[in-house]
Amino acid sequence: MLRMIFIFSAIAILYFPGTPLGPAAVEAQQQITQKQAKLPPGRRIYMGRQIAQTMHYTGAPWLIRENRENEERCSLMLSNLGVKTGMTICDMGCGNGFYSLQLAKMVGPAGTILAVDVQPQMLQLLRTRVESEAIENVTPILGSFHNPHLPKNSVDFILMVDVYHELSHPEVMLNYMRESLKEDGQIVLLEYREEDPKVPIKPLHKMSKKQILKEYESNGFQLTKEFDKLPWQHMMFFGKDPNWKNESSK
Numbered sequence: 001m002l003r004m005i006f007i008f009s010a011i012a013i014l015y016f017p018g019t020p021l022g023p024a025a026v027e028a029q030q031q032i033t034q035k036q037a038k039l040p041p042g043r044r045i046y047m048g049r050q051i052a053q054t055m056h057y058t059g060a061p062w063l064i065r066e067n068r069e070n071e072e073r074c075s076l077m078l079s080n081l082g083v084k085t086g087m088t089i090c091d092m093g094c095g096n097g098f099y100s101l102q103l104a105k106m107v108g109p110a111g112t113i114l115a116v117d118v119q120p121q122m123l124q125l126l127r128t129r130v131e132s133e134a135i136e137n138v139t140p141i142l143g144s145f146h147n148p149h150l151p152k153n154s155v156d157f158i159l160m161v162d163v164y165h166e167l168s169h170p171e172v173m174l175n176y177m178r179e180s181l182k183e184d185g186q187i188v189l190l191e192y193r194e195e196d197p198k199v200p201i202k203p204l205h206k207m208s209k210k211q212i213l214k215e216y217e218s219n220g221f222q223l224t225k226e227f228d229k230l231p232w233q234h235m236m237f238f239g240k241d242p243n244w245k246n247e248s249s250k
């Protein structure tokens with residue numbers, strides 16, 4: 001029976017990527033992904049920083065709270081992202097799609113949003129919201145903790161809002177993200193400011209600019225732009241460093 005559910009859900013995912021899956025199929029999909037992924041052990045500490053626990057899907061309503069715009073000025077962030085119609089944008093760690101849905105409208109029908117998350121339940125919440133707004137250009141992708149399963153050389157922006165500090169395999173993920181970006185593609189990183197004690201977020205879920213730069217520069221990225229006018233978050237743009245040599249691939 002379990003075998004049949006595996007086969008059914010694999011076919012459903014391949015042929016109907018936008019179709020909402022029932023709980024049994026979602027569970028089966030998760031098991032297949034975990035098995036195929038042969039997950040290497042995650043880190044607890046990376047370059048002196050303690051990695052935070054993944055936000056559980058039961059906390060998803062917080063991501064679409066009414067006050068989020070007032071607190072984080074999300075629309076100011078979006079208007080400074082540099083989105084153009086027709087772009088391919090990855091919303092990495094999309095959660096229930098707070099940003100995916102808005103980005104889908106910004107890139108228009110010729111553009112695509114690749115919405116990646118490791119929790120199938122988050123993707124299910126995203127699918128429900130996408131369908132209720134009849135949006136057709138969002139592709140949900142179930143990532144594994146060390147591999148976002150993105151196509152290579154095809155993404156204009158990877159937006160990571162309040163996600164990077166949770167990655168249990170930061171350098172492996174950064175390497176995959178690097179491969180998925182077009183030559184001039186950028187990662188746009190948003191993290192709550194550790195330097196600012198007034199930002200009302202737990203310390204483990206904040207990052208300092210210094211730490212971000214240390215981690216990104218060690219993984220083949222260079223800072224190309226910053227936007228410092230958000231009330232709580234750093235917003236930092238990283239492009240590929242052309243002179244970087246991946247020591248681990250030597």
Ligand SMILES: C[S@@+](CC[C@H](N)C(=O)[O-])C[C@H]1O[C@@H](n2cnc3c(N)ncnc32)[C@H](O)[C@@H]1O
Pocket residue numbers: 054055063092093094095096097098099116117118119122143144145146147148160161162163166167168173
């Ligand atoms: C705090 S939520 C942020 C959601 C969304 N970016 C937003 O701002 O509304 C962090 C999300 O990152 C996801 N996440 C954690 N590790 C991940 C990984 N390795 N790959 C993809 N998503 C991941 C979690 O499952 C969770 O949904």
